[in-house]
Amino acid sequence: MDKRKRLWMRVAILGVLLGALVFAVYSSFAKDNKEIKIGMQAPNFSLEQLNANGKELKLSDLKGKGVVLNFWGSWCEPCKAEFPELEKQFQRYKADGIEIVGVNISETPLAIQQFVDQYRVSFPILMDRQSEITRIYQIGPIPTTFFINKDGVVQDQFIGQMSESTIIQKINKIKP
Template sequence: MDKKKKRSITRGAILVVLLAAIVYTVYSSATNDKVKVLQVGDKAPDFELVDLYESGLNHRLSDYEGKGVFLNFWGTWCEPCKKEMPAMSRQYATYKDQGVEVLTVNIAQTEFEVKKFLESLDVHFPAVIDDTKVVMTAYNINPLPTTILINPEGRVEKIITGEMSEAQIASYMESIKPEQE
């Protein structure tokens, strides 16, 4: 085969790959817009995921109705996630007896990776893994970390993207704490 023919075949293959990438990007953008974007005031989508530490324990969002839920989405590779987790753990220790639940949702990493990461930080709060990214999609999560504050009525109170300071975490937990009777 001569050089000209090889070059033509190579260029054709590159063109096909580029065209496929463009079609995929356009399709992705078009279908991504069809996912309803979660907004403040919306009813938080219910879900059920298995606890990372307690075998057989499922966390269903609807089971927390009447409590404030601090729903945090994260990944082990995410530096801001790593920085805010110890503060979340300390604030959870303060607020869990006041009707605020923390539920951290890892995005599709292995159980081994997630456990090793959490144990290295010595944090103590419920953790689940969203293996199929169904919950991430329902909440339209991007980027990580993202925290959804859910009030005791099950409605989205606030959506926070990016790293939070300990003072912010305490303030957010205070804001979703149920009224004491």
């Protein structure tokens, strides 16, 4: 009887392992993989702007302009280092039809405001309080920046801290 119990135990364990393997394979094929790729239309969204009395900004409102869409957090050291360069390029290129938009990930308006004041940011800051847009754009490490042309098509993406020359080079790809 002891051998019989062991046999059934082994069969049960193999059954569980086989079921887990089938589930893993199925999940990988059934997963909705909508990765944002260069050449794709940037997903439209609407988020509340900081310091705009609840007014929202839609990405589609910026059609006709080149858009630098930067996902960031106030606790992120590379974001802190990058923000002065983004502000500098915003001042330099805004008359050329370039819009820089910062998307803050899941922080309070107070924390965002303190960061914006510290770095003297004048470009629009959007608040992704529930990380909905962060999930749509599949943001992992931050900062992550998308460069979107005047037609709303993603022309480039950069993960990590950008230098001044990198920002300028990528902005030149999306100038209207």
